[in-house]
Amino acid sequence: MNEVRLGIIGLGNIGKQHLNHVVDGLIHNCEVSAVCSRQKPTFELPQGVKHYCDYKKLINSGDCDAVLVATPSYNHCEIGGYALDKGLHVLMEKPIGLSVLEGEKVISKVKKNQIFAMMLNQRTDPIYAKMKNMVSAGSIGAIQRSQWTATHWFRPEIYFAVSDWRATWRGEGGGLLVNQCIHNLDTFQWICGMPSEVNGHCEYGKYHDIEVEDEATAYFKYNNGATGVFVASTGEVPGINRFDIVGDLGMLSTDSKTLTFTQNEISTAKFSKNTHDMFSMPGTTITDVTPPNSINQHATIINNFVAAILNREPLIAPANEGINSMALANSILLSSWQNKPIEIPIDSKHFQTHLNQYIEKSTFREKANIDAVIELDKSYR
Numbered sequence: 001m002n003e004v005r006l007g008i009i010g011l012g013n014i015g016k017q018h019l020n021h022v023v024d025g026l027i028h029n030c031e032v033s034a035v036c037s038r039q040k041p042t043f044e045l046p047q048g049v050k051h052y053c054d055y056k057k058l059i060n061s062g063d064c065d066a067v068l069v070a071t072p073s074y075n076h077c078e079i080g081g082y083a084l085d086k087g088l089h090v091l092m093e094k095p096i097g098l099s100v101l102e103g104e105k106v107i108s109k110v111k112k113n114q115i116f117a118m119m120l121n122q123r124t125d126p127i128y129a130k131m132k133n134m135v136s137a138g139s140i141g142a143i144q145r146s147q148w149t150a151t152h153w154f155r156p157e158i159y160f161a162v163s164d165w166r167a168t169w170r171g172e173g174g175g176l177l178v179n180q181c182i183h184n185l186d187t188f189q190w191i192c193g194m195p196s197e198v199n200g201h202c203e204y205g206k207y208h209d210i211e212v213e214d215e216a217t218a219y220f221k222y223n224n225g226a227t228g229v230f231v232a233s234t235g236e237v238p239g240i241n242r243f244d245i246v247g248d249l250g251m252l253s254t255d256s257k258t259l260t261f262t263q264n265e266i267s268t269a270k271f272s273k274n275t276h277d278m279f280s281m282p283g284t285t286i287t288d289v290t291p292p293n294s295i296n297q298h299a300t301i302i303n304n305f306v307a308a309i310l311n312r313e314p315l316i317a318p319a320n321e322g323i324n325s326m327a328l329a330n331s332i333l334l335s336s337w338q339n340k341p342i343e344i345p346i347d348s349k350h351f352q353t354h355l356n357q358y359i360e361k362s363t364f365r366e367k368a369n370i371d372a373v374i375e376l377d378k379s380y381r
């Protein structure tokens with residue numbers, strides 16, 4: 001095979017964008033051979049692209065080597081699992097499903113030589129990629145503390161009102177944490193590792209007419225004694241996107257536009273043990289290490305998926321890693337519901353039992369009949 005025939009399932013906001021990326025030639029060695037939406041699209045499909053109303057027909061058609069699942073979160077696992085069962089490669093929009101348990105089930109279907117990737121596109125953000133490289137290379141030494149304030153995800157009421165599934169337990173298994181912040185939680189654990197214990201507190205429908213969380217605060221404990229704090233909101237303006245990682249040898253700080261590296265002259269622990277000067281501290285130098293930022297994150301993930309199929313290029317975001325952000329989101333919710341710390345790895349069946357109680361009482365909303373202005377680029381703050 002020297003070209004991947006891709007099927008795109010779901011042609012909403014993000015599915016259409018993915019289709020345009022391929023059609024505009026941003027994806028190498030890939031053509032869209034078929035798309036699936038429950039109704040015929042209101043826009044004209046590019047020539048040669050077949051349309052299916054039923055995802056099973058697209059998957060069984062033989063038209064596609066791989067599918068990109070861009071439907072609402074509640075049917076990611078059903079559709080992704082069916083495609084995996086039928087031997088197709090799968091690129092799944094985030095999140096992996098409604099819960100860790102759903103994610104575990106779909107991941108268990110992957111067979112040898114089958115590629116299963118996630119659209120965790122913020123891993124390709126040059127700033128986060130640089131932070132990951134610097135932390136892995138030991139530039140800041142052992143991590144002592146990390147803190148991410150991600151309150152930049154403001155969403156007005158109409159964002160929820162025009163969608164039947166968003167911000168419902170039934171449609172997403174949560175709100176802010178599994179929708180917007182799944183990116184931050186993924187990047188957080190990708191750079192700093194998984195905590196061993198999570199304490200969370202959530203506010204539900206505090207700023208919006210929704211049943212799920214729209215504000216969250218979490219405290220992470222790590223096996224090496226490090227701690228982390230995560231704060232997020234969709235109700236704050238202008239909001240803050242600030243991520244600091246403090247280590248024994250220095251600190252990395254970003255406001256998502258710039259990256260600053262503060263380097264200690266000597267290890268904080270060594271200095272502290274050896275100095276006789278009661279009020280001294282190690283000297284530091286501050287350097288702006290912001291990398292150039294002109295990347296198309298979604299196109300980069302799709303190109304990587306295609307290259308993994310054709311040339312076995314390592315995946316940027318393999319699905320089995322995509323489950324970690326879901327584990328953090330689920331743990332924050334469970335901790336908030338039970339008012340106690342949750343040990344990681346989370347007991348996925350225990351969480352599911354609790355989530356099911358919320359899902360049983362949850363219904364999709366009636367879509368408001370309002371023409372919403374949709375400029376997708378503005379959503380990636």
Ligand SMILES: NC(=O)c1ccc[n+]([C@@H]2O[C@H](COP(=O)([O-])OP(=O)(O)OC[C@H]3O[C@@H](n4cnc5c(N)ncnc54)[C@H](O)[C@@H]3O)[C@@H](O)[C@H]2O)c1
Pocket residue numbers: 009010011012013014015036037038053054055070071072073075093094095119120121163179
């Ligand atoms: N990675 C990112 O940056 C990013 C950005 C936006 C959305 N997303 C994710 O992408 C997914 C879709 O989000 P969206 O904003 O495009 O939602 P949306 O509601 O605009 O679109 C979803 C589309 O899927 C269709 N659909 C539902 N069930 C289907 C089925 N069984 N077969 C075929 N089509 C079906 C719906 O009719 C709708 O057109 C969500 O999981 C969301 O979290 C990711």
